[in-house]
Amino acid sequence: MTELNPKSKQLDFSGVPGSIILTVALPVLVLFLYLLSNDDYHLVQVSLDFEAVKNIVKNQIIDNWRDCFFNYNCWIAYCSWFFGLAVMDLIIPGKWMQGVQLRDGSKLWYLINGKELSLALITVLLGRIYYIGDFNLPELAFLYENILPLIVTTWEFSIILATFCYIGSFIPLIGKNGKDTKERILAVGGNSGNPMFDWFIGRELNPRVGYWDIKLFCELRPGMLLWFLLNIAYVQKQYLKLGYVTNSLLMVNIFQFIYIFDGVLNEEGCLTMIDITTDGFGFMLAFGDLCWVPMTYSLQARYLSLMEFNLPLWAVVMITVIMLSGFWIFKSANNQKSYFRQGKLPNMKSIQTESETKLLVDGWWGLAQHINYFGDILIALSWCLTTGFNTPLTYFYVSYFACLLLDRQKRDEAKCSKKYGKYWKQYTEHVPWKIIPFVY
Known part of the structure; x- marks a missing residue:
């Protein structure tokens, strides 16, 4: 080695x-x-x-x-x-x-x-x-x-x-x-x-x-x-x-x-x-x-x-709202982080670490550490809801995907805790929720 x-x-x-x-x-x-x-x-x-x-x-x-x-x-x-x-x-x-x-x-x-x-x-x-x-x-x-x-x-x-x-x-x-x-x-x-x-x-x-x-x-x-x-x-x-x-x-x-x-x-x-x-x-x-x-x-x-x-009209509207809400959260959160890393959002609150990295604690990223995952889960749920409730089979995806994102969140938390040390502790005090605000 x-x-x-x-x-x-x-x-x-x-x-x-x-x-x-x-x-x-x-x-x-x-x-x-x-x-x-x-x-x-x-x-x-x-x-x-x-x-x-x-x-x-x-x-x-x-x-x-x-x-x-x-x-x-x-x-x-x-x-x-x-x-x-x-x-x-x-x-x-x-x-x-x-x-x-x-x-x-x-x-x-x-x-x-x-x-x-x-x-x-x-x-x-x-x-x-x-x-x-x-x-x-x-x-x-x-x-x-x-x-x-x-x-x-x-x-x-x-x-x-x-x-x-x-x-x-x-x-x-x-x-x-x-x-x-x-x-x-x-x-x-x-x-x-x-x-x-x-x-x-x-x-x-x-x-x-x-x-x-x-x-x-x-x-x-x-x-x-x-x-x-x-x-x-x-x-x-x-x-x-x-x-x-x-x-x-x-x-x-x-x-x-x-x-x-x-x-x-x-x-x-x-x-x-x-x-x-x-x-x-x-x-x-x-x-x-x-x-x-x-x-x-x-x-x-x-x-x-x-x-x-075929879905009734009310179901079409409800599922579409869930999909668009999830996509909006997913896209706008990811774009916000990307723009921040590019220096295009200098006024957003963040924690400066010993390296050049800044931990964003504002906007979407002040609500949850992985708020984009929440959007992803809503998107996955909307796909499954199109099949109605005739079978649990088609809900496999949202169940699996939620577990996958939870595993990624835990791996990322362990990696960041090791990398940033005391700064990560400060970050979690500012942003305690991991994926879903006020829930998890």
């Missing part, structure tokens, strides 16, 4: 046992959610029809294991999607920005082109609809008809990508002169020396191929945009089946479209997120970005595409 890359002292997720359990359990959970929401069976109440689920497992997985686990067409389609986006990410013009300062004092450069890439993708999609002459794209039909093998394909791809990044973390970086080498910067929490845990959590902080940053790309491109395409595929399926699209499915698509493209269009905000600045890139993030996000976040749309469920 070196001074630049000290050995990890604290292992998240209960260390090696936890990493093994999650490596197995998370893909199984994604598969289980699919088994509860598909053309052959969808859960409409609390009680579960185990016989129906068992038949789906037998017919679609066991009897067709080769097509499920080694689907050639899905592999061709997914590799074309992943690497096609990677090429677009490299060649589409944008603006160059530096990330946060790393432990060796350097800053990485990032090509920020989410707006341009999104415009290109939507243009291609609209062009295909115009060319076909109807809302019946074979690409979207392929997605809908191959959800199960695509789930498995993205899981397998995540394993390969995590392994590639883990092996690459041991190869020294070659200097510009082609001779000198320098040590890669490893994640503080991913340098335990245990191969299983480091592979799972991510050993290298910023794995790259040239200036193409694998972690930022996976955070915003293949999974997020596949989520968008899956939602559109569900809309197409219902339109072809019913001749129209229910207001519930239309609502969740609009809400999630706003959320997805807000993230893609504002990717520079990710440069200061804990995923980019602190966490390594291993199986956990690879699987989360490539499989978990598109396959579980689209659960509400998949469920609604299977039935004809």
